[in-house]
Amino acid sequence: MPIKPLYDMQLGERIVTLMAALVLVLQIAMVAQRWIVAHIRIFAAQSFFLAAIAATIAWYNHAPHIYVVAALTLIVKVMLVPILFERLVKRVEIQEEIAPIINVPISVVIAGGLTLVGYVVAESFYRPEEPGLGHNALAVAISLFLIGFFTMINRRKALTQVLALLSLENGLFLAAISLTYGMPLIVELGVFFDVLVAAMVLGILVFRIRESFDSMDVSRLRRLRG
Amino acid sequence: MIGALFLGGIAVWLAGAAACLALWREPALARRVGCAAALAGAALEGAGSAAAIFGGGAATIGLPFGNPLFTCAVRLDPLSAFFNLTLAVLAAAVSVYSFGYLRHMEGRRNLGAFGFFFNLLLASLTLVFTAANAFFFLVAWESMALASFCLIGFEHEKARARRAGVLFLIMSHAGTGLLLIAFLLLTSASGSTDFASFHLLASRMAPLEQGAIFLLFLFGFGVKAGLVPVHIWLPEAHAASPSNVSALMSGIVIKTGIYGMARVFFDFYGPPPLWMGTTVLALGVASALLGVLYALMEHDLKRLLAYHSIENIGIILMGFGAALLFRSLGQTNLAALALIAGLYHTFNHATFKGLLFLGAGSVVEATGTRNMERMGGLIRRMPVTAVCFLVGAVAISGLPPLNGFVSEWLTYQALLAGFGTTSSMTRLVFPIAGSLLALTAALAAACFVKAFAIPFLALPRSEEAAEAREAPAEMRAGMGMLAVGCVVLGLGAAWFVRVFDSITEQTLGIRSSAALVTARGFALSPGTPHGGTISPFGIALLFLIAGVAFAWPLALRWKRRSVRGPAWDCGLPGLTADNEYTATAFSKPLRMIFSALYRPRREIQAEYEVSPYYPSAIRFESEIEPAFEKRIYAPLRERILAGANRMRAIQAGSIHAYLAYIFIALVLLLLFGVRE
Numbered sequence: 001m002p003i004k005p006l007y008d009m010q011l012g013e014r015i016v017t018l019m020a021a022l023v024l025v026l027q028i029a030m031v032a033q034r035w036i037v038a039h040i041r042i043f044a045a046q047s048f049f050l051a052a053i054a055a056t057i058a059w060y061n062h063a064p065h066i067y068v069v070a071a072l073t074l075i076v077k078v079m080l081v082p083i084l085f086e087r088l089v090k091r092v093e094i095q096e097e098i099a100p101i102i103n104v105p106i107s108v109v110i111a112g113g114l115t116l117v118g119y120v121v122a123e124s125f126y127r128p129e130e131p132g133l134g135h136n137a138l139a140v141a142i143s144l145f146l147i148g149f150f151t152m153i154n155r156r157k158a159l160t161q162v163l164a165l166l167s168l169e170n171g172l173f174l175a176a177i178s179l180t181y182g183m184p185l186i187v188e189l190g191v192f193f194d195v196l197v198a199a200m201v202l203g204i205l206v207f208r209i210r211e212s213f214d215s216m217d218v219s220r221l222r223r224l225r226g
Numbered sequence: 227m228i229g230a231l232f233l234g235g236i237a238v239w240l241a242g243a244a245a246c247l248a249l250w251r252e253p254a255l256a257r258r259v260g261c262a263a264a265l266a267g268a269a270l271e272g273a274g275s276a277a278a279i280f281g282g283g284a285a286t287i288g289l290p291f292g293n294p295l296f297t298c299a300v301r302l303d304p305l306s307a308f309f310n311l312t313l314a315v316l317a318a319a320v321s322v323y324s325f326g327y328l329r330h331m332e333g334r335r336n337l338g339a340f341g342f343f344f345n346l347l348l349a350s351l352t353l354v355f356t357a358a359n360a361f362f363f364l365v366a367w368e369s370m371a372l373a374s375f376c377l378i379g380f381e382h383e384k385a386r387a388r389r390a391g392v393l394f395l396i397m398s399h400a401g402t403g404l405l406l407i408a409f410l411l412l413t414s415a416s417g418s419t420d421f422a423s424f425h426l427l428a429s430r431m432a433p434l435e436q437g438a439i440f441l442l443f444l445f446g447f448g449v450k451a452g453l454v455p456v457h458i459w460l461p462e463a464h465a466a467s468p469s470n471v472s473a474l475m476s477g478i479v480i481k482t483g484i485y486g487m488a489r490v491f492f493d494f495y496g497p498p499p500l501w502m503g504t505t506v507l508a509l510g511v512a513s514a515l516l517g518v519l520y521a522l523m524e525h526d527l528k529r530l531l532a533y534h535s536i537e538n539i540g541i542i543l544m545g546f547g548a549a550l551l552f553r554s555l556g557q558t559n560l561a562a563l564a565l566i567a568g569l570y571h572t573f574n575h576a577t578f579k580g581l582l583f584l585g586a587g588s589v590v591e592a593t594g595t596r597n598m599e600r601m602g603g604l605i606r607r608m609p610v611t612a613v614c615f616l617v618g619a620v621a622i623s624g625l626p627p628l629n630g631f632v633s634e635w636l637t638y639q640a641l642l643a644g645f646g647t648t649s650s651m652t653r654l655v656f657p658i659a660g661s662l663l664a665l666t667a668a669l670a671a672a673c674f675v676k677a678f679a680i681p682f683l684a685l686p687r688s689e690e691a692a693e694a695r696e697a698p699a700e701m702r703a704g705m706g707m708l709a710v711g712c713v714v715l716g717l718g719a720a721w722f723v724r725v726f727d728s729i730t731e732q733t734l735g736i737r738s739s740a741a742l743v744t745a746r747g748f749a750l751s752p753g754t755p756h757g758g759t760i761s762p763f764g765i766a767l768l769f770l771i772a773g774v775a776f777a778w779p780l781a782l783r784w785k786r787r788s789v790r791g792p793a794w795d796c797g798l799p800g801l802t803a804d805n806e807y808t809a810t811a812f813s814k815p816l817r818m819i820f821s822a823l824y825r826p827r828r829e830i831q832a833e834y835e836v837s838p839y840y841p842s843a844i845r846f847e848s849e850i851e852p853a854f855e856k857r858i859y860a861p862l863r864e865r866i867l868a869g870a871n872r873m874r875a876i877q878a879g880s881i882h883a884y885l886a887y888i889f890i891a892l893v894l895l896l897l898f899g900v901r902e
Contacts (some may be wrong), residue, residue, distance in 0.1 A: 077589065087771065101882065113892075117893060120897070120900055121896045121897070121899075123899050124899075124900045134286070142896075145892065146889075146892075149885070149888075149889050149892070151890065152885055153882050153885045153886050153889060161881075
């Protein structure tokens, strides 16, 4: 019996795994990145692969509503948010070099360790008797989440923290889509709306912090302490 | 039918609350609407509860909201219905009283807000008594606490009222924390939050867990009930709140703690180990004795009454403790007797303490002070209030033939019957408890001699007292309702005990009122081998006959040749209020006897001009040491504040630090979760 290559689940899983690995590599690249604009573009690339994963899953599971999710990811995270942020960087004329709290080599080592944690945690959810897409994807998703969180701690500027938060959210997105093959569309729409609102609110917040403290360094918020 | 009455009552209260909030700009209207709604709701609830008690069976009513995990069901089983009936009776009298009491606040205070919280409190109280699952119970419990907090702090411009409210809120939350843990333990054992699934559940658990749950419930509910040593909020809160709220707080809000204990001890537990009953009995004795001892030293009329609430909670818990002990020993008849004594005293305390607080409210309103030393002679100016207060005082002192006597007598009978038990420990415990109850009752009587005589008799001690006016008709009507209640519950005790049949059947499996009633319904007997028999009705009849027999000839003679003259004044130039016996002086002997507890401090300074025999001015100061506040709560507060100060170190004010805390906690929890 000839296998229809286009609906071969194994092929689908390999594609998803490959792209998930790329997403993870980009996440670690973000940890190592020293320039804000490059940081934003890496985020856009990561989001693009995420959209591709969503589309692949939609194709192999015959779930047309996930195409909508993929398209929304493409519009919001690959285009809208990066464009918004690049304009913000130009307008506030901030120093374009990122000064992380922990230096880059150690940060990358920590990111590697967190990837390990991600795989250990995902292992406990693995059910060999339930075949399907996404065992690796879950491990990658947890790693993305943890590394994104770590990057948030590791950044001084509010803008870079927002970027880290968004890549953390990408991890959640990957987990949701690889475990459930797409949540109900209404939930996804809500999540996208949240991302957009968060990006805008945080963009405004960045302005305000800069106005009040003459810097975007959130460490200076310490002065607010009573 | 029962369901319709019950839901109707709640609906009326909630509608009243909403209407008051809408009418906050119209104080006169808000007052009328708020009180009328409270009264109408109480009438409906009273009718529904009475029907449920005499109907016997438990009516389960689903409320039209909630979700499958947290259903909002209420169940009117006999125990719930009994407490709900108590609430309805007291709420009706307090609502009538409030028509008049709130009138002087019109224009000065926000009566819309008062009506809102008042009706909300009543609605949440009824839900506390009837909630049929743990989650809904806690929701009702907390809304009751919040409504109480807002009412305690209603006169919020006074620092003491604010402080009392905050103290109440802190203690109440700590208690709720204990309850939450206990309910979660039960829920995890039964797999459901429904109270029906907890029935006898606790007794099937491991002894250690069983004991822990028991103590959590005892102190969790004890905070609300005013159990010593977690009682310190009670005198502050009852004194600081408006008097109609004090009546409700003391009459019914603290009874929610009693209801919770009754529910846990007699529904969730089967026959308990002996130590549980002993603990409850011992705490009951401690509360009763310490409550009355502190009350004796109090000259603030409302604080005095508040300490008596602690005393009466102690008496109720002595009944409960005895019931638990008898249950452990397998003597169900005696357990039923002790339980009836405790529950009867609960109802009685709601009537006479409500009455006393309403009376105190009238007096405080008329004189503008809570200090007894500045009152006096009020019986001439406020005769109705004085008579009502006297009825309450006689009832709370446990004198026949009023209701306090009947329930205290039943408690004695239960404790004395315990002397006949087989276990050597209980043979010792019961007589000790009984004798301390006797001491408590005697001290309470002494205290109410003071509480009645100093404000109402002799000459006015201040100008305000001399110009006091009788309370308006609505206030007198509210007090009158409860005074009649005290008399009826006393004289009609033999008929009233039938109410408890369905409760003892539900909790202990027997109906025992037939054994308690003798002499064709005119007398009570405990149904034990060496028990006594009393007939409040007969005692009242005797009083009447004796009174007429002695008073009649006297009255005849007095009419014929009575000569009025001045009181003998030891040759001094005229008697004034300064020559009167004061409350401080009255309680001095007891202050000396119990000085080990009070640790009184007094200071006398006299100024002399010519000779030490003729001081020109004397300053006298006397105070007693607040033992619990000083020895338990002050060190505790210091510790907590010191701990909080040390914890400031982790509040670095840095976003990165906070994120790192969350991150580390998350990674550790993930790894911990994977470990298994």
